Amino acid sequence: MEAHQITKKYGITLALKGVSFSMPRGSVFGVIGPNGAGKTTTMRTLLDIIRPTSGHASVLGVDPRKAGPELRRRIGFLPGELILDGRSTGRKLLQHYADISGPVTKGRIEELAERLGLDLSRPVRKLSKGNKQKLGIVQAFMHKPDLLVLDEPTSGLDPLMQQVFLDLVAEARAAGQSVFLSSHVISEIQQAADEVAILRDGKIVTISSVDKLRDSAIRHLRLVASGISVAELRQRLDSLDGLDNLTVSSSGEDVEATATLEGSIPPLVQALSTLSLSDLVLEEPDLEESVLKLYSSPSKEAAL
Numbered sequence: 107m108e109a110h111q112i113t114k115k116y117g118i119t120l121a122l123k124g125v126s127f128s129m130p131r132g133s134v135f136g137v138i139g140p141n142g143a144g145k146t147t148t149m150r151t152l153l154d155i156i157r158p159t160s161g162h163a164s165v166l167g168v169d170p171r172k173a174g175p176e177l178r179r180r181i182g183f184l185p186g187e188l189i190l191d192g193r194s195t196g197r198k199l200l201q202h203y204a205d206i207s208g209p210v211t212k213g214r215i216e217e218l219a220e221r222l223g224l225d226l227s228r229p230v231r232k233l234s235k236g237n238k239q240k241l242g243i244v245q246a247f248m249h250k251p252d253l254l255v256l257d258e259p260t261s262g263l264d265p266l267m268q269q270v271f272l273d274l275v276a277e278a279r280a281a282g283q284s285v286f287l288s289s290h291v292i293s294e295i296q297q298a299a300d301e302v303a304i305l306r307d308g309k310i311v312t313i314s315s316v317d318k319l320r321d322s323a324i325r326h327l328r329l330v331a332s333g334i335s336v337a338e339l340r341q342r343l344d345s346l347d348g349l350d351n352l353t354v355s356s357s358g359e360d361v362e363a364t365a366t367l368e369g370s371i372p373p374l375v376q377a378l379s380t381l382s383l384s385d386l387v388l389e390e391p392d393l394e395e396s397v398l399k400l401y402s403s404p405s406k407e408a409a410l
């Protein structure tokens with residue numbers, strides 16, 4: 107799937123300001139961004155539910171504006187706001203969708219429903235929000251489409267069901283299907299996606315592999331040293347690249363320092379090598395913190 111400089115205006119609101127990306131077939135591509143960033147609008151233009159103001163896209167190698175039901179059948183779409191016929195039972199509704207976008211392998215709907223703990227015999231109007239979302243997930247996955255487009259797929263799902271969903275994504279990927287998903291949950295993107303785009307204010311701020319994003323993420327540092335003054339320790343750490351939010355204080359005989367570290371570790375290890383340390387903690391990179399920084403900081407507008 108490819109997008110080239112897509113813009114979308116709603117009246118005077120410029121919802122998309124030139125969105126471009128390329129997603130290799132068979133990969134899982136995640137989009138994250140704050141509310142109103144343009145995630146849903148991006149998906150809708152890719153699926154030709156709405157027309158872009160300018161720019162163009164290619165979906166499964168086809169221009170979605172020119173493609174008909176044949177392309178739609180190759181796509182499984184889970185919209186952010188599901189509108190379902192409340193009078194039908196889940197089973198009837200899914201059968202109806204299967205008639206439109208099938209073929210669906212016999213037993214597939216039941217298998218997915220069972221894995222998600224979804225009762226297919228209940229009228230849709232009596233289902234909870236999470237159970238309606240499960241129905242949406244089943245209809246997106248059931249016909250094993252070449253491309254899955256999923257808008258906030260785990261919204262309303264409990265942690266156990268979120269894991270089932272992640273399993274379904276992993277299986278789709280293993281079967282060669284492509285997955286384009288949006289999420290507010292960074293850990294979910296981290297687990298599910300190969301690549302992640304961060305969308306902010308109608309623009310892609312960063313496209314990066316999840317591994318690269320993790321490498322560039324912020325770590326928290328805490329150390330306790332003895333035989334050194336507060337001023338000396340501060341001086342030694344202050345000059346390190348990527349070290350921020352440094353605090354140094356004395357506690358009895360010892361000196362304690364805390365900081366955040368963004369970037370490589372060896373210079374830090376070298377700076378600490380001659381210290382007499384009684385404690386040293388360098389936490390797991392905090393992807394969430396790095397991403398939230400990208401949501402708001404104008405200085406990070408370059409691809410990682």
Ligand SMILES: Nc1ncnc2c1ncn2[C@@H]1O[C@H](COP(=O)(O)OP(=O)(O)OP(=O)(O)O)[C@@H](O)[C@H]1O
Pocket residue numbers: 116117119120121139140141142143144145146147148186
């Ligand atoms: N039909 C519409 N008419 C007018 N403005 C719209 C319409 N749909 C979206 N917008 C505006 O376009 C911008 C992008 O909205 P969009 O729904 O794509 O964001 P989003 O990233 O999906 O947000 P969220 O995380 O809250 O779902 C917002 O400023 C929104 O108010």
